[in-house]
Amino acid sequence: MPVVDRREFGGRFSVKENSQRLANYRYLEIQLMEMIGGWCHTMPQLAVKATFGYHVYDHAQAADLLSERLEQLRAARTSQEPATDAFAELCEYVWLLDSTIDRLVAVYRVLEPHLVSSYVYHADATDPLSDAPTVRLLRQLAAMGQSHVAWGQAVLDGLTRSPDERRRALEVQADIEARLVACGGVTGQGIESHWLTFHSAKEEEKSPARVKRGRGGYKFRKQCAPLDHPVVEAPFWFSGDPDDFKVYQADDEWSLEGFRHKFHQLLYGEVETTDRMGKMLAEFPDLPWEMRMELAHQMWDEARHIEIVAKVVEDELGGELGYGPWTLVWWWMQNEADPLRRIAVTNSWAEANLMHTLREWREKAEARGLTRIAELSDYLQADERTHVRLATDWIRALTEEDPSKRDDLVHWGREAIARIQNFNARRDGEIVTKTAGADARFTFQKPGDASLVGAVAEVAGD
Template identity: 25%
Template sequence: MSIPALAGVCTYVEAAQPGYTVEENVRRLVRCAWIQKRAMETGLYWLNPTPEWEVKEALSLHLYQDAEHARLIRARVSEMRNPPPRMDVSPDLALDRFFDELLAARDTLEKIAGLYGVLRPALLDAYRAHYGGSNPLVDFPTRRIVRFMIVETEDAVQWGEQALAALTETDADRQRAEAWMAHLRAYLDAAGGIAGDVQPPDQLPAPRAAGDFVPDFFPQRDDRFTGRWNFVFPPHEVARTEGVSVEEKTLALMCKRTLEMDVPEAMARMIAEAEGMPWEYYVDMARQLWDEARHAMMGSVYFEALGVDWKHEIPLHPGFALRLNQHMDALDAHAVLYTIEQSLMPAKTGKRYEWETAVDAHDPLAALFQDYDWADEVLHAQVGRRWLLDAHKLSRDAVVKLGQQRATESEADLAQYAAHGEQINWWPDFVRRVLGQESAMHDYALGTADPVYRAAE
């Protein structure tokens, strides 16, 4: 019997084959770190104005993965060179010209075609080539992280292929997508591709990008969300009102989870406008953004399991993101988010209370979702303390006071958008259809506020 040598990493023959030098390895990785950074920023810029819910879900996941991949690359580069090369500046202005063109996408079809039909497949090819070009023994640390990034990038590319197929059902759409992808590939090739080893084309198509990119942080919903401008949301009150059954409270909690897509939308602007922060900030905040998107997905899964047409029946309005993105600066917006997180910590009114409510309702799916929602908020409170309190040298009391003040003041700001849709109390009819009983909130007065942040004392 022959015991595998070299810890099973490779054979002696494979380990004896030349691979990238450290210099070449670092050169390629520095480019990839910058590309992943720019891909993350693209997701942040597109999360709000892209109206399709499914695209918001994917952007939330993939921008978090972009931040994580950049973190892994930056750490590996720092292991190989001291001092490490700067990774907060562009290694190639031609790469930035490619991203300028990518950000000039006119609609969702072009966004998906560019990000998932051009950039991510090119990244996947580059990571596979890097894995194959590295010596499996001496460069095991790089191959380990690249292997991980290949798996996640493969999943992102697969999602993109399916999304693009759904968006290009007509010949005209397919032709438009192909033309845009050809345009972007030319600009990526002009930068030498992902790794900088592609022969640039002799001529480039005329650029579409004109001037500096101006991000749009106005949150949008597509036409499937018929109540998207109805800011009346009784579940905020229902979930914490005495005398309401645990079944109705649990239904309200699941509505609140589904509504949470407006938190990633608000966080996208906070992260995108942050300046001078260490890379760990982007990783932690992008992780929270993805967690908040998962919470919205938990709610949608719950209602799909019940057979409820949640896009039509629940007014999933973007009011929270509207208030924070359009009527506050980024620091005030983060203070509001932190204040809400603090209000969710007390056992009698916070996340433990929400989990116990679902348990008491004998609803195992809702209980599972609330259990993990609670777990996520424990992390989010730490993220807020690290990157708001500690980073800005602010006290908890000062931030909570500011958050409560700005949250209260901004409630009135929704009035200027209310004319876009009818403001009605939809809750009694919804409870009747889903639970087959009358709501205990028969005296509910129309209102738009979420009172939860007031509890952060």
């Protein structure tokens, strides 16, 4: 059978121009990952937090796939750069927006639609045979971006219900689009659209010359203002008063009521961890890319857990979300300047303990015939293992040449755990001790460490 292939050789981009464009796209994918990750803890709607977790991981995967193709095109796998300083300044402008609607407009009505159209243009304009891997990749990423845009538009429709709100959102969109056009877009080549009807492709046989930025090009770092806790919508609320937590007391902790209390408190852990993963991605761009990919993956896991746990409380356990408070004893660690401190207690102690807690929940639920609760506890526990491994492996790797750093993490972590356990003791009417946290174990400690003492404790706060 003869091979029929109607594609023609020839495209608009050289290998060098191709790789430069992919580096520009990767820059924007990483910017979007960091923006929505860093915004997550200040977005009150749980549905938005959960979807941001999905989108952060999507952008991380897109950046990773682009890096693979960059390497194939003889460029550095880690290449990512704005085409112009003005585009980097535009990204900074968007990052600094503080309104939920403005942020959603900037990302889902301007930046992502522009990125999608750039992918489609590139896939159409490059050599369809010689550069088939790029074509395949960009069409895949364009489809993913279109799903993001559709979600963002639906959310904006729900948040802008009055004519004045719609008008203002359009004004914000027009302003950011004007900035985008002025800086030449993601590639610095203008807003390209060669596929439009009656537009001659021959008028733009090759891309125009690029602006040379050099090593001193404009860069900025993202920093989140410290908060006492993540921002959440009503009816959710936080409290530092141990008496407020008496609502979670049950005569039988393994009854439906007891499980309802456990899962409602666990929901905070899922929200907090979704938010803290995004915040780390925004504030620590210099962490190894492989570690950042794992942080993004955990953010996605936790976003799914928000959906699962909230549904369990309402549908399986007959609860009403927000009936009890969430604690203040965890979030302060996410204001620490050291990224390893942010995961030392939460991932290497709390989530390790949560694995044991969820196993107990599964066993108790099975004994009571609560099959659904047992199954869900089992699935949640399976995810926790990868989260513990993330911190274990990376803290060990990043402190390998500096054992004193690991010792410092253990000392600091035990003080943090004492703060948590003492609050829990007051909440439960128990005696506060001076030795709380002193024997806590962390999974990043190595066999033979002098500080490796103690046993796993129960905690469902993360």
